[in-house]
Amino acid sequence: MQRTTLLPENWWDVAAEAWAENAGGQDVVALRAENDQLRRALAGRAVIDQACGMVMVLAPCRRGPARNLLVDMARQCNTKLPEVAVAVVAAWEGEPLSRLMQRALRRALRRLYAEDRGCDSPSADEPSGRGRS
Numbered sequence: 001m002q003r004t005t006l007l008p009e010n011w012w013d014v015a016a017e018a019w020a021e022n023a024g025g026q027d028v029v030a031l032r033a034e035n036d037q038l039r040r041a042l043a044g045r046a047v048i049d050q051a052c053g054m055v056m057v058l059a060p061c062r063r064g065p066a067r068n069l070l071v072d073m074a075r076q077c078n079t080k081l082p083e084v085a086v087a088v089v090a091a092w093e094g095e096p097l098s099r100l101m102q103r104a105l106r107r108a109l110r111r112l113y114a115e116d117r118g119c120d121s122p123s124a125d126e127p128s129g130r131g132r133s
Helices: 011-019 023-058 063-077 081-092 099-117
Strands: none
Touching: 023 063, 023 081, 063 081, 063 099
């Protein structure tokens, strides 16, 4: 027979405070902080995966190019990837993208389609310094 013990949710906080006074307790506190950081990273990963799936549906492509498109948008908007993913998911649900993100999405889609066609020509939205003939 296996016995299961349920601990109160704040047990770790109280226990960590009690253990923080000795050297082993400091390790526990550090591990707890790392655990919280990993938990937040996993939560951010879920929204990134959701946004990747949406991009895969809207711009028929595989997961790698879809993620690269989101990374490209994040770089152009000078923001973090999870924030771009949240905006894309919100746009899917009806909230409009900001003008900056709309522009970044257009540029990223042009790059994606240009790579798919195998050409590296700059788009009309990006100045190249060369005149067109």
